Amino acid sequence: MQKITMADVAKAANVSKSTVSQYLNKRYEYMSEETKKRIAQAIEELGYQPNFVARSLKQKSTSTIGVIVFNILHMLTTQVLRAIEDVCQERDFHVIVCNTDDDPEKEKKYIEMLRAKQVDGLIIFPTGRNYEWYEKMVNESFPLVFVDRMVPDLPVDAVLLDNYKAAKLAVDHLADVGYERIGIVTPPLVSYNIPRTERVEGFKLAVKARGLQVMDEYIVNLEIPCIKEGLTKLFRSGCPPQALFAINDLTLMEVLHFVQENQLRIPHDIALISIDDVPFASIYTPTLTTIAQPAFEMGRKAAERLFQKIERNNEEKEPQILRLEPVLKKRQSVSWRSNP
Amino acid sequence: MQKITMADVAKAANVSKSTVSQYLNKRYEYMSEETKKRIAQAIEELGYQPNFVARSLKQKSTSTIGVIVFNILHMLTTQVLRAIEDVCQERDFHVIVCNTDDDPEKEKKYIEMLRAKQVDGLIIFPTGRNYEWYEKMVNESFPLVFVDRMVPDLPVDAVLLDNYKAAKLAVDHLADVGYERIGIVTPPLVSYNIPRTERVEGFKLAVKARGLQVMDEYIVNLEIPCIKEGLTKLFRSGCPPQALFAINDLTLMEVLHFVQENQLRIPHDIALISIDDVPFASIYTPTLTTIAQPAFEMGRKAAERLFQKIERNNEEKEPQILRLEPVLKKRQSVSWRSNP
DNA sequence: TTGTATGCGTTATCAC
């Protein structure tokens, strides 16, 4: 089963390779109907399939982009990916997906390999810990867009949630219905993880803006497996929070486990709000109040921005940080609380 | 910022291109330390990055596989993808992910384009409706593995759930604890969707094997948006089922919505079991009894099988249909029911 | 141990 090439088609149709190439690229202008037919027939008979690799080599463009994510298992990632795929589909581009487990070494390797494979652009959910590599791409003005996280001091386009607004939305909603002692649950705060930092920061600002107290012990920042224990301690203390704000879906899961194990009633014993509109929010009992990230919009915007850069590579626009609007989904896990 | 090529490196290091090529491919055997150093230095100074496309053209291998799925948003898909990615990572392969929305036209186009891009193999969650294209790949003995679904009468390796066993597991568990009137909920049965068909078939067999009655009106097969309505009708009828078996996560969601809207109590009013171990199974109230698919194993097995075919392309083994074991996760949504 | 020549399958530039 050796491959049929353009040369074979040319021979079969009694024309030259160049003519076949013209035909394939629809440069019909100066081509006789006769030859067109003969070529079409030869292609058909031989079952010729163009070799895109050769074409890519010549044209210096692969119609392929790379997407490097830190965890493909996150809902957000999947949805963003889906949106990116849709945009690519419209343009006959393909997507190479790579998973880093938030490991900078893997990220570095992927960046290197994908660039070696000559992808036309890269969308990255960055670990945030490969500054030189990001910078290198910027310097070469290689098409690059960050998603979900951004890297400070680096002029790279990024599409992410407006985390401050999301936190404010949560706090304001809780405060509006009468909650005063509000806790927040998050994985550890690390400098390179911007969303976490921003959400906690936004939380503090919003609490203060409401004239409420920011209680340090209400800020639970622990590795995922330790969260339940941390919450247990907090709730055994004298004055536990009346409401918890879970910073993302994974922490929400831990909070729910905690609630279940301790037979707490939502929202009576503890009100709950979280970022990420988990799929079971509307079927949980009670239904869960969440703050949805516009995941598809994030993916679409990121992809569109990337294609802008791919298509007119020259015009060096200012890097643009898109902060998309969170959406409050009011459900039952937060409800009116009369003041004591 | 024009590209640095091997020729540039060769010139800078004062050697020929071939020597550089040797160096890059670690064919050090007959190379003097001196030249090695010079080449290494030249590469470093020029910031040379190999062009993998050119290499691929020459070697007829791209170190890239394609994965065509029908819905990347399904948990199962994501998990399988993740496992595939892990296997590929070990081998320095990359994965191009394509999403078909279960549309055969899109699938066809993707198969064509990915083959044009010279991927070394393909893992497909098939729509089941591109028989000729699948067959073409088989005839050319192009490395191909199906996942989740299989296509009857086509000698293609496939990795899927043992759907019969899964259905039997569900029915037996329900029967063991005393349920007799068992219903099943599924999207429409169509010939090309093997898992659905097998699960319903397996359900019927298992019910009969238990000496129970297969009631046609207990087999709810409707488009997802119609399921709630169908269930409503069923439960208004004289003799509704005591337990429901949801065939996958999407139908489960509909069943849960139905349950919630009608304020039914699980498992008192209706017991529930479903295939797909949804992430909220253990935090739902009550916790949900499910039958887990070994998603990671599926992905890993599929990828390993594909690499076997890629590596020793010749040996034409009999196609192998791997049916993986479902795992019953007993939780609270099914519990002892005393016979009336 | 290193260099030369050739080819991988296309596309692009010119002649004809």
Added chain:
DNA sequence: GTGATAACGCATACAA
């Protein structure tokens, strides 16, 4: 309108 011919960047057989 169509056909030579030369790239594209790398790998490899063979020569030196």
